[in-house]
Structures are given as C-alpha cells and as structure tokens.
Amino acid sequence: MRDETPDVPEQERPDTGRDRLVRALMKPSRSQAVVGVLLAALGFAAIVQVRTNQLDDTYSGRREQDLIEILGGLTGTSDRARREISRLEDTRNQLQSDTSARSAAIEQAEARVETLNILAGLVPVTGPGLRITITEETGRVSIDSLLDTVQELRTAGAEAMEFNDEVRLAAESSFNDIDGNLEVDGQTLEAPYVLEVIGEPHTLHSGLTFPSGPISSLETQDGSRVDVEELTSVDIESIRTTDRPEFAQPGDGQ
Structure with missing residues (x-):
C-alpha cells in the first residue's frame, strides 16, 4: 500500500521545540549570550564557596574519638x-651562674x-701616708731604732715602705750594721734617712708617737731629729x- 502523504518542503515545515533549541545553541542571540555568561560566573562562585567551606570545616566531619586523639596529640606536642x-x-x-x-x-x-x-x-x-725624715744630730741612728720604727709602722697598718727612694721594704727585708754603716737588703743607707710609708696617715703617726715609742727612742737615745709629714699622696716607685x-x-x- 502506497503512502499517500504529500511531501512538504523543509522550509515550510512548522518549527518544533527541538529545532528552536538547536538554533539557539548554534546561533545564540545577544541576550542569550549574556545570560550564559552570568550563569557560568554564578556556577564558578558556587564551586569556590563549596571548596572554602570544605577547607574551613576540616574537622567538622571527624568522629568524636578522632577529635579527642587529635587534641591529645596537640596537647602532647605543646607539653613537649x-x-x-x-x-x-x-x-x-x-x-649565666657558672x-x-x-x-x-x-x-x-x-x-x-x-x-x-x-x-x-x-x-x-701610690696612696696616702707618711714621710718620716730622721736626721742625725748628736749621735748615730742605731739599727735597733730603725727596726723598731719599721715594726711599729707594720703593726699600725703600713702597706708599703721605702727608704731613701731606693730600697723597697718587704717581709723578708734584712737590716745590718757593717763597719758603722746601716745596710738594708745589702744596700748602704746614708743619713738623713727618709722613710716613706703608705697607709692611713693618722693611724700610722699615732703608732710612732706613744710614750717610749720609736720617735722617743730616736730622739732621746740616738740623738736624732724626727720630722713626720702626713700626706694625702705618697709615691713609692722602687720595686724588688x-x-x-x-x-x-x-x-x-692550692
């Protein structure tokens, strides 16, 4: 049996919904293009927001036991x-103490x-102290008188002593009378004898002036004059x- 339906030219056929969709996709109008761009931008923003939420909620999906273990690990690290x-x-x-x-x-x-x-x-x-000048007048200074003078000064707190700007006294210093000449540590001393001492001036002076002390012996027994100066600064340059x-x-x- 032959189909009797007449042939209708393609351009005369009525448009279906499918045809209109195909034409819109192939040749979109200006308004359709704008709507497409807006939809694409909206989709991109939605994807970014979802990912951000996922990053912010790293632990939101963890079980309570997992969270407790994570907290315990962080606490242990902090304690360490x-x-x-x-x-x-x-x-x-x-x-610092060491x-x-x-x-x-x-x-x-x-x-x-x-x-x-x-x-x-x-x-x-250098320091405060005394300058003691012993001048022979009617007699000679004895070695015992010099020794007594030095010992009393040490007892009074003398820290350094020097004879005639050349002989530095120390604990092992020796005094000798050789043929009428006084020697200290092997060096001959010549009168007048100048003894410079470093220490508290008034205390040192008091150690020489008590009754029957060194000054009294030098003046009454040895016939010498003793002049004592209290000085704020005495320089002792000689060394041993x-x-x-x-x-x-x-x-x-030790």
Missing part, C-alpha cells in the same frame, strides 16, 4: 615544647695577686726582684 623551653631556660641560667661564679673567682684571684704584689714590693704603688722557686711547689689543692 614547654618542657624544652624550660630545659633551655635552665641551661641558660646555669651558664659565668658569674667564674668571673667572681677571677676577680678575687686578680685582687689577691695585686695585694700580694704590693706586699711583696713587686709593683710601684724575686727569684722563681727552684724546688718548692704549691701543695695539692
């Missing part, structure tokens, strides 16, 4: 960090060396030389 900080602070404080103790020990040692050098007569010194011990060594712990 605090312990390490405390250990480092203790180490720093210990180093440094302070070492500095104090060095300062004490340096002060002791300085004191010993002064007492041994190894360095020039010492030999390094050949056999003696410091004991254990």
